[in-house]
Amino acid sequence: MVSRDYIIEKLKSLPEESLEExxxxxxxxxxxxxRKPETISESIEGGEAxxxxxxxxxxxxxxxxxxxxxxxxYGTR
Incomplete structure (x- = not known):
């Protein structure tokens, strides 16, 4: 598992342009x-399927x- 300190150190070495990403x-x-995973039936009922x-x-x-x-x-074999 990666520690917060490791991530913070890596962030400090990144160029400013990368920070937004x-x-x-x-x-x-x-x-x-x-986010709660949506079931298929919920998707269909909501019209989002x-x-x-x-x-x-x-x-x-x-x-x-x-x-x-x-x-x-396609008629292929």
Whole structure:
């Protein structure tokens, strides 16, 4: 595990131009830790799911479609 003192020493040696990027990264890490993971059903209810998720399960296809999708989409083997 890295100590705070080690990180502080490394920060002191960085050029001023890098500090904004470091601050952005620290903010990102803090936000990522606080965010609650969203379930798929919450995403769909909120309308934030990817567009294809709305058509999942509306038709039947070949049993090997997941494994050989290139064959069916692009005609490759």
């Amino acid at each position: 470091i601050a952005d990264f620290i903010e990102f890490v803090g936000t990522k830790k606080r 990817e567009p294809l998720s709305q058509v999942i399960g509306i038709c039947e296809g070949p049993s090997d479609l997941a494994e050989r999708h290139d064959k069916y989409i």
